[in-house]
Amino acid sequence: MGPGLYIHVPFCVRKCAYCAFFSRPPEPEAVAAWRRGIARELETLPGGFVPQSVFIGGGTPTALEEDDLARLLEVLHSRVKLDKVVEWTCEANPGTLTPGKASRLKEGGVNRLSIGAQSFDDAVLKRLGRIHTTAETREGVALARATGFENIGLDVIYGVPGVPLESFRADVEAAMALDPEHISCYCLEIEEGTPLAREAQAGRLEVSGEEQRAQFDWGRRRLAEGGWAHYEISNFAKPGRECRQNLLYWSGGDYIGIGPAAHSHWGGVRWGNTPELPEWKRAFEERLEPEAKARETLVMGLRRIPGWGRAEFRARTGFDIDALRGTEIARLAKEGMLVADAGRVRLAEDALFISDSVFSELV
Ligand code: SF4
CATH class of the missing domain: 3.20.20.70 (Aldolase class I)
Known part of the structure; x- marks a missing residue:
């Protein structure tokens, strides 16, 4: 996209x-x-x-x-x-x-x-x-x-x-x-x-x-x-x-935000503007390490109901889901918070309402 x-x-x-x-x-x-x-x-x-x-x-x-x-x-x-x-x-x-x-x-x-x-x-x-x-x-x-x-x-x-x-x-x-x-x-x-x-x-x-x-x-x-x-x-x-x-x-794509308080992510760099008028400045700018970016992409993408296809995630980030967070995913799946099989990882229905607590264990 x-x-x-x-x-x-x-x-x-x-x-x-x-x-x-x-x-x-x-x-x-x-x-x-x-x-x-x-x-x-x-x-x-x-x-x-x-x-x-x-x-x-x-x-x-x-x-x-x-x-x-x-x-x-x-x-x-x-x-x-x-x-x-x-x-x-x-x-x-x-x-x-x-x-x-x-x-x-x-x-x-x-x-x-x-x-x-x-x-x-x-x-x-x-x-x-x-x-x-x-x-x-x-x-x-x-x-x-x-x-x-x-x-x-x-x-x-x-x-x-x-x-x-x-x-x-x-x-x-x-x-x-x-x-x-x-x-x-x-x-x-x-x-x-x-x-x-x-x-x-x-x-x-x-x-x-x-x-x-x-x-x-x-x-x-x-x-x-x-x-x-x-x-x-x-x-x-x-x-x-x-x-x-x-x-x-949610799929970790590139976007540019313009205006006060807007955020951007472009070419592996993330930045955000200050919430100020009439003039706003760049509040921060950081280059994301590929692994940190992949972890973030994992969590963002799990907001989508179908979650991540394992192959799709690898193609998108260059990382294998299990290599990044295999232990946590296995535990959360056992607890009924995630559904993980050979092809996909997604939030379990019961976890939709409490997704933030699941995500905090994956970041
Ligand atoms: S003040 Fe109301 S209308 Fe304005 S951004 Fe907040 S929720 Fe939206």
């Missing part, structure tokens, strides 16, 4: 209660400075960089004014060779997606919209600090279709404290009823420094791992039954609609 380009749009109208990502309100001066910075950083793309997927994420790309979005697309067309791009995603918030912005994105080459629905209960959206209503989510999907987007993803959150399984079921059914090509189903994480974390510290949030697991298990079964194949721990897609850019990350 060819390389990917990621553009970080660090603006949000308002901070959601659970979010620890780097973003600021889209004040005109900050947006103008950011745009100049993006244009400058695009000048540093390595020669021969021809992406096959592009992902404009954030933050909230649709928090930009229509003209700013148009200028971003123009600068991308003028600085990047885009004729090999197969998938071009832009994230959209239902509260800021307008007909004008949808058209600009479509005309500019974006062919996939990833819409943050999160919940189909207005009271839950409010608690999460989302700026949109469920009616706006439905309107956003209808608008995307009317604009000609044939590839739409919806994000839904499970495990919100105080939200019972019945409500989450209704969320999944509502997302499915909108018939998107892709559904991401993420567990709500309580991140340090967020309003939600403060509520949890004050003892006002009851987070039940059991309830979260019940929602995850119900959701993955229902989505698969509805025709969205489970292809990564948190992601489901209609046939052929898996997100290429994410598959690229």
Whole structure:
């Protein structure tokens, strides 16, 4: 799979209660400075960089004014060779997606919209600090279709404290009823420094791992039954609609991230930018030893439901899975966390919900 380009749009109208990502309100001066910075950083793309997927994420790309979005697309067309791009995603918030912005994105080459629905209960959206209503989510999907987007993803959150399984079921059914090509189903994480974390510290949030697991298990079964194949721990897609850019990350491929807080991996070197505006710098740069990179690729690839084919892994990294982590894999397989046979290694169904603890034993 060819390389990917990621553009970080660090603006949000308002901070959601659970979010620890780097973003600021889209004040005109900050947006103008950011745009100049993006244009400058695009000048540093390595020669021969021809992406096959592009992902404009954030933050909230649709928090930009229509003209700013148009200028971003123009600068991308003028600085990047885009004729090999197969998938071009832009994230959209239902509260800021307008007909004008949808058209600009479509005309500019974006062919996939990833819409943050999160919940189909207005009271839950409010608690999460989302700026949109469920009616706006439905309107956003209808608008995307009317604009000609044939590839739409919806994000839904499970495990919100105080939200019972019945409500989450209704969320999944509502997302499915909108018939998107892709559904991401993420567990709500309580991140340090967020309003939600403060509520949890004050003892006002009851987070039940059991309830979260019940929602995850119900959701993955229902989505698969509805025709969205489970292809990564948190992601489901209609046939052929898996997100290429994410598959690229999970298979250890090359990508370049542009913008504050963006990360890159190119030709065995990894770097990341500082989360700063108006000017960001390179925060770190490291050359990965082939073995360390192979171990990381092993873990990333196990996020995919089919896991790794042993031959595929060898071809990708030059290492044999067992030579890298044979002892740990045998133990985790015995404990029922991995399924390992002569051809493949993958997460066992029971380990999907607790994958992080399995991965920590493999890195
Ligand atoms: S819209 Fe997304 S990036 Fe912005 S604050 Fe909310 S969760 Fe964070």
